Each structure stands twice: as structure tokens, then as C-alpha cells.
Amino acid sequence: MVLEQKLAALRSQIDACDTELVAILAKRNKITAQVGQIKRDSGKPVYIPEREIELLAARRAQAQAQGVSGDLVEDILRRMMRESYQNQQSELACVSPELSPAVIIGGKGVMGQLFAKQLRRSGIEVRILDKEQNDSQDEVLSGAKLVLVSVPINKVEAIIENLPKLDDDCLLVDITSVKEKPVTAMLNSHKGPVLGLHPMFGPDIAHWVKQTIVVCRGRGDLKADMLLAQLKIWGTQLVEMDTKKHDEAMQIVQVMRHLTTFVYGQFLAKQTHSLREIKSCSSPIYQLELMMVGRLFAQSPGLYSDIMLAQFDNVESLLEDYQDIYEQTLIKLKNGDKAGLIEGFSDAKSYFSDSAESFLKQSRALLNKANDSKVLD
Known part of the structure; x- marks a missing residue:
């Protein structure tokens, strides 16, 4: 007592x-x-x-x-x-008033709404051009100083090609996940400044600070720099690449990753164990992996299908390499080839060598958070 x-x-x-x-x-x-x-x-x-x-x-x-x-x-x-x-996101400094008024094509989509909200927080007038406004397209676009295209990846080139003539000082921007074809389409359709952006985040972010946006310049650096300056005010990290280099990087960063996750999710769905059973006996690292797999399947199937299909021709050879490595590893396992497995491990380890310790520390912090968030029955 x-x-x-x-x-x-x-x-x-x-x-x-x-x-x-x-x-x-x-x-x-x-x-x-x-x-x-x-x-x-x-x-x-x-x-x-x-x-x-x-x-x-x-x-x-x-x-x-x-x-x-x-x-x-x-x-x-x-x-x-x-x-x-x-x-601190509710009201933001406006360092580029020259971008007003801005028009967001596809502004009722989730990413379009995200950009519209942030531009308005910065005091920039925003007009929305979506399916419902097609009949008044010329009126909405009249006098626009920034036109941002936020439409599905399989429609972006057609939308750009069918745009009416924009003012020569209007900055035309797209935010799709491929850049070479959209930027080329914008350069062909518009005589003024052109900029390709790829936000490396989804619409569910809490804020823009430290969020990465890949920048692919097209034409008119002065006007493009105005938008980039505004993005920096929001706290974003800007990474500049040419369009070809960007698309090659995304074949690995996005397409291959999504394909692997997509296949693994389907594999899990065909197993006899329920997700609850798998989760109950999972280590924190596997809990985290499950979260990332589940995250993909909680989102739009159309969006991820479009991302994978958009660059399939370019990743077909990468997929063959991936399949070859998988098959070689399987052969080593069947043969009990421990030396071969260690050799493969060493080859991959050398690729990560400069960042291995940093990744270990960062992942440890994530694993601790994943473990903390578990709810015990």
C-alpha cells in the first residue's frame, strides 16, 4: 500500500x-x-x-x-x-508580385489545390481553369503572368498544345513527374518563359519546408527565377537538372520503386496470412516497409498506373537488369553459395559507402518512431 x-x-x-x-x-x-x-x-x-x-x-x-x-x-x-x-504557413511573404495573376490549369485536382492555396497565402491572385471553365478559357487566361499546368501525366502534352496564345511575359510551368516531353511541348507552344517543376511530394504534406522540387529550366531565366524565389520563401529545397537527366533519375527513384512496391503488394495480397498476422510478428523495420507499401495502395491507382506506364519504354531495360539480378540471387540461394551472396552484398555496400552511416542513423530514428507508434492489443 x-x-x-x-x-x-x-x-x-x-x-x-x-x-x-x-x-x-x-x-x-x-x-x-x-x-x-x-x-x-x-x-x-x-x-x-x-x-x-x-x-x-x-x-x-x-x-x-x-x-x-x-x-x-x-x-x-x-x-x-x-x-x-x-x-508560419498561414500567411507568407510575396517576393514575386509579378507572377500575379496566376492561372492553375487543373486547379481542382489535389496538387493544383495545394499550389493554389500556397500562392494565395503569398498574396498572389489565383484563377482556376478546370473542365467546368473550358468555355471561358480565353477569359480566365487573359492577362495571366503565371500559368501552371497541373493535370494527369497522360494529358499534359495535349493540354499544353491546345493552349491559346499567352502573353509573351507569361511564365508557363508544368508540375508533372516527367519533364523532357512536357518542357518540349511548352517550348513549342509558347514563345515566352518556360519552366518545368517536379514536386517530390504529394498533396498530404503538412508544410512546404524542406520539401524537394526538381527544377528543369526551359526559357526565360529572369521570370523563372521569380517563381523559384517564391518557392524558396516557402522553405523548399530546389534541385536543378536538365530534363533528360531528370527523367533518367526518375526511372530509378520513382518508376522502379513503384513497380517493385506494386508487385510486392500484389504478392502479399495472395498469401494465406492476413495483414494483421503479418503485422503482429513484424520487426520495426518491416513495419516501416509495410507502411510504405500500404501508402502506395492508399492512393490513386490511376495516378500510379500513369507514372509507371509513362516511362515503361525507358525502364524496360532496367527491369530486365533487375530481373537478372533477382534470378542470379535465387540461383545462389538454391546452390547454398554463401561466398556469392557475400560478394553481391559487398558490391551493393560499396555503392552506399559514403552514406551508409548517415542512413543507419536516420533509419534508426525512424524505426524508433515506428515502434513508438505501435498500439499493443
Whole structure:
């Protein structure tokens, strides 16, 4: 009974600490909202890497001096920062008013809505051109300084080719996951500035900070730079590539990855074990892999089919290489060829050598979070 009373007293103290923590978080949120307002008024970006690095280093040092895990404090701070970045998105600085008015073709789609919302937060007038507005296309596009094409990948070239004449100072942009053909179509259809963008994220992001956008320049760097400057204000990471290099990279980064996940998901669906049974005996790393497989099948089948089909001709040889490596590995397993398996492991390990330790650390943090989020029956 005495031990129970001591335990209850200690738990009461923990509850008091947690209550204080919640109050401090609420106070911090109010302060970060004020920071966001100042950034907007002064034209500063939401994300300032130097400030984040400095803050994390200082708090880690303070934690270690007080006998608290630096990793724990950094985890908490990064989660709070994510909330702060989200809080600072409601109103954003406009550093490129020359982009107004903007027209988003396909603006009722999920990615179109995402860009429309962000542009409006930056004080840029946005008009939507979707199926319902086809009859008034010329009126909607009249005077536009930015036209952003956000339509399914299998329709983008036809949409671009059928655009009416745009003003010569209008920036024409597409945001599809292939770039060579759309950028070529834009250059052929429009005499003014052209830019290809590929957002490496979906519509369910909490904020734009640290989100990657691949940039493929077409024509008119001055006007393109205006949009890129606005994207930097939102906190995005911009990676510039030529269109051919981009599409080759996406064959590996997207198409091959989606195909592998697609096949593995179908394989799981044909097994006798239920997903619940598989999950119940899974390690954190496999739980994470299951999440990524499940994530694909929670989204649009049409979208992922289009992504895979759009570049199939280009990835056919990659798929043959993949199949060959798979078959070679299977032969080694059947023959009990441990030396051959180790050789294959070593070949792959050399590819990852420069990033292996970083990947190990990052994945460990993800695995801990995956384990923390488990709900025990």
C-alpha cells in the first residue's frame, strides 16, 4: 500500500511536469506565430537552415550538461519545429508580385489545390481553369503572368498544345513527374518563359519546408527565377537538372520503386496470412516497409498506373537488369553459395559507402518512431 502511494505521488509529479510542458508548448506556438508574421512582413523565408542548426546544437549542449539525452531533446525540438513551420504557413511573404495573376490549369485536382492555396497565402491572385471553365478559357487566361499546368501525366502534352496564345511575359510551368516531353511541348507552344517543376511530394504534406522540387529550366531565366524565389520563401529545397537527366533519375527513384512496391503488394495480397498476422510478428523495420507499401495502395491507382506506364519504354531495360539480378540471387540461394551472396552484398555496400552511416542513423530514428507508434492489443 505504501509503495502504491509513493507511485501515485510520483505519477502526480509527472502529470504536473507534463502540464507545464503543454503550457510551454502553447506559449512557444504563440511566439513562433509572431516570428512568422515578421518573416512575412520582411520578406524572409520560413526556413532558415543556419538558425535550425544553431538552435539544435545549443539545446543539445544544454541537455547533455544536465544529464538529459541530446537525442531526446533533438527529437522533441524537431517535432516542435515541424509544428512551428506549419504555424508560419498561414500567411507568407510575396517576393514575386509579378507572377500575379496566376492561372492553375487543373486547379481542382489535389496538387493544383495545394499550389493554389500556397500562392494565395503569398498574396498572389489565383484563377482556376478546370473542365467546368473550358468555355471561358480565353477569359480566365487573359492577362495571366503565371500559368501552371497541373493535370494527369497522360494529358499534359495535349493540354499544353491546345493552349491559346499567352502573353509573351507569361511564365508557363508544368508540375508533372516527367519533364523532357512536357518542357518540349511548352517550348513549342509558347514563345515566352518556360519552366518545368517536379514536386517530390504529394498533396498530404503538412508544410512546404524542406520539401524537394526538381527544377528543369526551359526559357526565360529572369521570370523563372521569380517563381523559384517564391518557392524558396516557402522553405523548399530546389534541385536543378536538365530534363533528360531528370527523367533518367526518375526511372530509378520513382518508376522502379513503384513497380517493385506494386508487385510486392500484389504478392502479399495472395498469401494465406492476413495483414494483421503479418503485422503482429513484424520487426520495426518491416513495419516501416509495410507502411510504405500500404501508402502506395492508399492512393490513386490511376495516378500510379500513369507514372509507371509513362516511362515503361525507358525502364524496360532496367527491369530486365533487375530481373537478372533477382534470378542470379535465387540461383545462389538454391546452390547454398554463401561466398556469392557475400560478394553481391559487398558490391551493393560499396555503392552506399559514403552514406551508409548517415542512413543507419536516420533509419534508426525512424524505426524508433515506428515502434513508438505501435498500439499493443
